Amino acid sequence: MADPVTRVGLVGGGQMGAGILEVNARAGLEVVCVEVSAHAARSAEQRLTASLERAVSRGKLDAEDRDDALARVRFEIDLHALAGCDLVIEAASEDEALKLDLFGRIGRLLDEDAVLVSNTSSIPIVKLGAASGRADRVMGVHFFNPAPVMQLVELIPSLTTSPQTLDAMRSYVSERLGKQPIEATDRAGFVVNSLLVPYLLSAIRMFEAGYASAADIDKGMVMGCGHPMGPLTLSDLIGLDTVRAIGASMYGEFKEPLYSPPPLLDRMVEAGLLGKKAGHGFFRYADA
Numbered sequence: 001m002a003d004p005v006t007r008v009g010l011v012g013g014g015q016m017g018a019g020i021l022e023v024n025a026r027a028g029l030e031v032v033c034v035e036v037s038a039h040a041a042r043s044a045e046q047r048l049t050a051s052l053e054r055a056v057s058r059g060k061l062d063a064e065d066r067d068d069a070l071a072r073v074r075f076e077i078d079l080h081a082l083a084g085c086d087l088v089i090e091a092a093s094e095d096e097a098l099k100l101d102l103f104g105r106i107g108r109l110l111d112e113d114a115v116l117v118s119n120t121s122s123i124p125i126v127k128l129g130a131a132s133g134r135a136d137r138v139m140g141v142h143f144f145n146p147a148p149v150m151q152l153v154e155l156i157p158s159l160t161t162s163p164q165t166l167d168a169m170r171s172y173v174s175e176r177l178g179k180q181p182i183e184a185t186d187r188a189g190f191v192v193n194s195l196l197v198p199y200l201l202s203a204i205r206m207f208e209a210g211y212a213s214a215a216d217i218d219k220g221m222v223m224g225c226g227h228p229m230g231p232l233t234l235s236d237l238i239g240l241d242t243v244r245a246i247g248a249s250m251y252g253e254f255k256e257p258l259y260s261p262p263p264l265l266d267r268m269v270e271a272g273l274l275g276k277k278a279g280h281g282f283f284r285y286a287d288a
């Protein structure tokens with residue numbers, strides 16, 4: 001990629017996608033967000049507007065900057081709207097088949113020197129690169145939830161990513177977005193989820209075994225270790241479907257039992273108890 005990023009495409013405006021959208025729009029970048037339907041696009045727009053509104057009401061953003069950020073964002077339902085972007089960030093569900101299909105389709109639409117990245121937390125980047133037909137210009141750029149607040153971004157080059165692509169993403173993340181990058185090898189979980197996910201799954205197993213209540217497990221880690229939230233609240237924030245999907249990918253790669261999603265997590269996902277976004281997970285949420 002020859003020039004700095006100015007026009008960003010974002011695929012998926014869900015919980016993480018909307019946060020990434022906000023980060024880019026507030027950094028002054030033009031963003032086109034592609035969703036699967038008009039309904040999903042409206043939900044993405046509502047998420048973005050509500051988050052910007054919250055920043056205004058807390059005195060973190062003035063009304064003019066909110067309006068400018070909103071004016072830089074466009075919502076579309078056709079992947080062809082990504083043509084002409086210098087950078088496309090895929091933030092669809094953590095589903096390997098879906099992502100491989102998207103990378104194949106998006107890879108064909110982009111200009112020669114555009115970069116295509118995934119916000120995946122556990123799917124092999126090298127496979128996404130191969131599917132895209134532009135493997136040297138594909139890598140992982142992994143944000144953390146809530147993206148407007150969390151400062152870290154993991155950069156994951158694959159075996160086929162070019163050094164120029166990694167350099168371009170390093171500058172985009174640190175200079176353009178003002179975030180803190182760390183680099184990790186292309187193995188499921190990268191740095192943070194390799195450490196975080198077995199901890200979250202252990203807390204779920206502890207609750208499943210009746211060892212302690214959900215509230216006490218969380219209180220233990222908040223009051224005993226100074227974490228901002230306990231592991232069950234954090235699992236609810238991330239989304240139990242996402243926690244399960246990441247655990248399953250990591251287990252698939254390493255066959256490490258600590259990464260294997262426990263039966264209670266499977267049952268909760270099957271029941272639609274997906275955490276905060278569904279209003280109910282290990283805890284109940286009034287404002288979902």
Ligand code: 3HC
Binds near residue numbers: 051060229
């Ligand atoms: N969007 C935007 N801003 C938000 C937000 C959101 N969803 N949630 C909270 N904030 C902002 C608030 O506006 C506030 O900003 P201010 O201090 O500038 O006014 C600040 O964050 C603190 O918010 P609150 O006072 O409402 O609440 P807390 O102090 O409890 O903080 C939290 C909320 C930032 C979410 C904090 O509890 C926290 O850091 N939790 C841990 C989050 C975490 O570990 N994330 C990583 C998950 S792993 C991941 O994402 C990887 C993936 O692959 C699974």
